[in-house]
Amino acid sequence: MAERTLRGMKIGANSMETEVGVELAPRVEAVYDCPDGRVLVIPFSVEADIPPVWEAPGGGEALLRDAERPEPKATKPQRTHWDMLLERRSIAELEELLNERLELLRSGQLRKSA
DSSP states (O other): OOTTOOOOOOTTOOOSOOOTTOOOOOEEEEEEEOTTSOEEEEEEETTSOOOSEEEOTTSSEEEETTOOOOOOOOOOOOOOHHHHHHHHOOHHHHHHHHHHHHHHHHHTSSOOOO
16 A cells, blocks of 8 residues: 555544553542442542532432531522512502403403413
């Protein structure tokens, strides 16, 4: 073959790069205990902040070995559509709007929606 011949590779072939001279970043292994008794070992960078809780595969939360479960964060109560509506209108305004719409519906100016 000529020197200028291109050689093809199959799709998904291995990389032509080697790991010679590559220095991996220093790592530390964090050990997590799952509620069902499984043990997870997760590698982290030495510089990383290791979280005390890790989401376990298959559900549940694994706790970092020799760590205490952190206090749950305070959350705001979930707002409903009704709560948001009451932020914009008073009950008296809502009753007035309801009566106006009912009058339009009864007079035939408004059609019922299916």
